[in-house]
Amino acid sequence: MNNPLRLEAAKSLPIKHKPYWSWKKGCVMTLLSVLFVTQVYPLLWLLLYSLKTNEEILSGRFFSLPAVVQWHNYVNAMQGGKYFKYLWNSVIVTSITMAAVIVLSTMVAYAITRFRWRYGQTVMTVFLVGMMIPLQSTLLPLMVMFKHIGILNTHLSLILPYIAFSTPIAVFILSGFMKSIPYELEESAVMDGASVYRTFRSIIVPISLPPIMTVCILTFITIWNEYILAATFISSERLKTLPFGIYSFVSQYSVNYGAIGAFLVLGALPVILIYFLLSERITKGMVAGAVKG
Amino acid sequence: MNVLKVPARTIAVFVLPCLLLYTALVFVPILVSVYTGTLDWNGINQAVFVGLDNFKALFTIDAVFWPSVKRTLLFAVFSMAEIPVALCVAILLCRYLKRPNFLVSSYFLPVILSVVIIGQLWKTIYDPASMGGMLNQILITLGLGAWTKSWLTEPDVAMIALYFVALWQYLGYHVLIQFTGVTSIPSEIYEAAQIDGAVGFTADRHITFPLMIPVFKISIILAFIGSLQAFDLIMVMTGGGPAHATDVISTHMYNMSFLSMKYGYGSAIAVFLVLLCLISTLIINTLFRTLEKRQS
Numbered sequence: 001m002n003n004p005l006r007l008e009a010a011k012s013l014p015i016k017h018k019p020y021w022s023w024k025k026g027c028v029m030t031l032l033s034v035l036f037v038t039q040v041y042p043l044l045w046l047l048l049y050s051l052k053t054n055e056e057i058l059s060g061r062f063f064s065l066p067a068v069v070q071w072h073n074y075v076n077a078m079q080g081g082k083y084f085k086y087l088w089n090s091v092i093v094t095s096i097t098m099a100a101v102i103v104l105s106t107m108v109a110y111a112i113t114r115f116r117w118r119y120g121q122t123v124m125t126v127f128l129v130g131m132m133i134p135l136q137s138t139l140l141p142l143m144v145m146f147k148h149i150g151i152l153n154t155h156l157s158l159i160l161p162y163i164a165f166s167t168p169i170a171v172f173i174l175s176g177f178m179k180s181i182p183y184e185l186e187e188s189a190v191m192d193g194a195s196v197y198r199t200f201r202s203i204i205v206p207i208s209l210p211p212i213m214t215v216c217i218l219t220f221i222t223i224w225n226e227y228i229l230a231a232t233f234i235s236s237e238r239l240k241t242l243p244f245g246i247y248s249f250v251s252q253y254s255v256n257y258g259a260i261g262a263f264l265v266l267g268a269l270p271v272i273l274i275y276f277l278l279s280e281r282i283t284k285g286m287v288a289g290a291v292k293g
Numbered sequence: 294m295n296v297l298k299v300p301a302r303t304i305a306v307f308v309l310p311c312l313l314l315y316t317a318l319v320f321v322p323i324l325v326s327v328y329t330g331t332l333d334w335n336g337i338n339q340a341v342f343v344g345l346d347n348f349k350a351l352f353t354i355d356a357v358f359w360p361s362v363k364r365t366l367l368f369a370v371f372s373m374a375e376i377p378v379a380l381c382v383a384i385l386l387c388r389y390l391k392r393p394n395f396l397v398s399s400y401f402l403p404v405i406l407s408v409v410i411i412g413q414l415w416k417t418i419y420d421p422a423s424m425g426g427m428l429n430q431i432l433i434t435l436g437l438g439a440w441t442k443s444w445l446t447e448p449d450v451a452m453i454a455l456y457f458v459a460l461w462q463y464l465g466y467h468v469l470i471q472f473t474g475v476t477s478i479p480s481e482i483y484e485a486a487q488i489d490g491a492v493g494f495t496a497d498r499h500i501t502f503p504l505m506i507p508v509f510k511i512s513i514i515l516a517f518i519g520s521l522q523a524f525d526l527i528m529v530m531t532g533g534g535p536a537h538a539t540d541v542i543s544t545h546m547y548n549m550s551f552l553s554m555k556y557g558y559g560s561a562i563a564v565f566l567v568l569l570c571l572i573s574t575l576i577i578n579t580l581f582r583t584l585e586k587r588q589s
Contacts, residue, residue: 028389032396035382039400039465045427046414057425104311111307116298123308130319132574134522136543137563140550141322141329144336164318167311196299200307225407228525232551243409247529250413257425260413268410275405279398282405286466287473290515 043268050074050261057257073258074266080253081263085238086245087270093155093241094223097162101219102212105167109174110204114186124175130168135161139232146233157233158241162223170215173288177211178204217278217285224271242267323567329560336556347561358562361540364452368523368541371456372463372516376509379467383475384497386468397472400465408462412529415458419444445531448538455539459526463519467512474508475501503588510581517577521570542566 049057050073052066077083108127112120142161146152151160181204189199205212227243234240240248246267250260275282330347334340351358382400386393403411420426421443422433429441444454478501486496524543527533533540533548540548546566550559 025389028385032382032385032390035464036396036399038461039403042414042418042427043402045418049417049425058423104314107307108311111304115304115307117301117304123312126312126320127315129571130315132518132570133319133323133567134524134543134570136522136524136547137326137567138319138322139547140556140559140563141325142318144325144556145322160314161318164315167315171311196303221405225405225409227407227409228528228547231528243407246407246409246413257417261417264410264413268406271405271407272402275398275402280394283398283401283469286401286404287470290466290470290511 046261046268047265050258050265052258052261054255054257070258073262076256076259077249077262077266080259081249082237082245083263083266086240086242089155089239089245090224090242090270093158093162094220096155096159097166097223098216098219100159100163101166101170102215104163105170105174105215106205106208106212107200108167109171109178110200112171113175113178114204124171127168127171130165131172135165136228139229143232152233153235153239155239158226158230161229162226166219166222169218169289172291173211173215173218174208177208181207211288213281214285214288217282218289220274221271221282221286242270323564326560326563326567329557330564332557332560334556335554337554340557343557347558348565351558351561351565357537357540357545360537361542361545364539365521365523365541365543368456368459369517369520371460372520373513375460375464376467376471376512376516379464379512380471380475380505382468383471384501386472387475393472397465397469400468402465403462404466404469406462408525409529411458411462412526415454415461416445416530419454446535448535451531451535452539455527455530458530459520459523462526463516467516470508470512470515471505474505478504506581506584506588510577514574514577517573518570521566521573542569 048065051069051071053068053070056064056066108123111117112124138161142157143152146157151157185203185207186199189203194202225243226241227247230241230244231247234244237248246263249263253259253263329340331342331344332340333343333346386396390396417425418427420429422429422441428444432438432440442450445451482500482504483496486492486500491499522543523541524547527539527541527544528547531539533544537545542562543566546559546562549555549562
């Protein structure tokens with residue numbers, strides 16, 4: 001580091017910075033609080049909105065609490081909207097996708113990082129390139145393909161592309177971790193006569209549980225929230241996943257504001273509950289998932 | 294010996310299921326798109342091979358295409374402009390709060406919600422005051438009734454309103470990434486710098502920024518590629534309207550393929566989008582590699 005700058009800063013430190021400390025701190029706190037309000041208040045507003053009557057919503061007092069809490073908005077939403085059907089579909093689709101992604105990508109990551117074969121790096125590159133491909137660019141060819149093999153408008157038509165588009169980042173995260181597992185562990189297992197499959201199942205998978213958890217979270221958030229594929233491939237009411245279900249409910253009940261608000265809150269509820277329980281893990285997982293380069 | 298030598302059959306068992314599924318559902322569709330991009334086809338009639346005519350029409354005749362590319366790139370610029378803001382917030386969080394985690398996870402909350410919920414929420418916020426829209430009600434309460442607008446149906450402001458929602462939703466993600474980066478810098482470095490007299494912004498310039506370059510790379514790629522792929526939020530909120538005023542590359546592709554039933558033309562746009570994503574990633578990666586090389 002250059003000297004003059006260092007000296008100057010050292011001299012000015014005690015005189016200049018101390019008196020402004022509390023004032024500066026106040027500014028920072030205000031800024032952070034304003035940010036907190038802008039990020040969280042819209043969601044809180046939605047909650048209030050969902051508990052009001054139409055008249056209260058239209059009255060223009062956006063800050064007010066509902067006079068009488070309108071729980072029947074929620075009753076309307078649940079009855080009119082098949083909420084539980086959509087929720088169940090989302091659970092099915094997401095959990096099958098997650099299970100498949102974990103099994104398939106752990107196996108590939110293991111093969112890429114631990115086996116000696118010529119094409120390991122090529123396979124890795126193929127997966128890395130896939131991270132850059134936007135899902136929507138495959139919508140049309142996938143639809144034509146699925147129509148031909150007759151699985152359009154089934155859950156399978158969602159699950160298959162969901163798996164395919166979730167594996168690249170999963171393989172990337174898992175192989176990054178597996179590279180760091182000491183080879184001695186496997187060596188001793190092999191010495192003891194364990195097969196590759198056995199080593200994989202009883203040594204590699206248990207050690208890799210933390211990154212597997214990360215992959216779980218990442219896949220869950222992406223797939224649970226996915227809308228466009230579901231809206232394009234699914235047309236039967238009884239097969240819709242939650243995001244698509246919310247969308248159709250809102251377009252159907254366009255004037256029953258309270259019920260719309262209630263349905264949106266119900267739609268957000270599962271993820272928010274999970275976030276409250278696992279916020280640390282989720283934020284960690286999402287940071288890991290941001291690495292797409 | 295530190296890598297297992299296993300028979301080819303075992304490798305196949307481990308790799309092929311995933312690789313086949315992945316290739317069939319990601320790469321094959323892209324290749325199919327390249328082919329359909331050269332057809333005049335509506336999905337029902339006999340397809341006619343037209344060579345590069347679709348691309349020619351896209352680049353020269355289509356009045357919606359270039360504006361939508363412009364909006365996509367502008368969105369990328371805005372998203373990247375969000376990163377320095379996020380870094381500042383992250384530094385302030387680290388420096389002034391004892392327990393910053395609560396705020397970081399609150400800022401992050403919108404990120405984990407589905408775009409359908411975010412989109413509908415903001416649609417209701419942008420609604421006219423007479424329909425319960427919060428933004429217009431706030432403006433009226435503040436005595437700024439003249440500023441009220443139908444935010445999503447006026448072509449001049451609709452795109453800005455959409456940009457804002459997207460930036461709002463992803464601010465928390467960028468803050469989280471920058472925050473993780475800043476907290477992972479060992480505090481000893483700052484202590485050593487403090488002894489040398491470097492505090493506050495001086496310390497940030499000489500310690501935080503250089504050490505954060507890998508994190509910037511992650512954020513920039515995320516912001517850039519995310520913006521190029523921007524799609525579902527716009528589909529949910531405006532569908533590209535009013536009068537194409539909010540069309541981006543992806544929505545234009547979707548509307549051409551699924552509403553106008555121009556399968557060939559839509560595929561051509563899809564191919565353009567894929568190439569744009571791949572090339573931009575390549576450029577960003579190369580830029581950062583030279584930057585890192587120059588540093589060391």
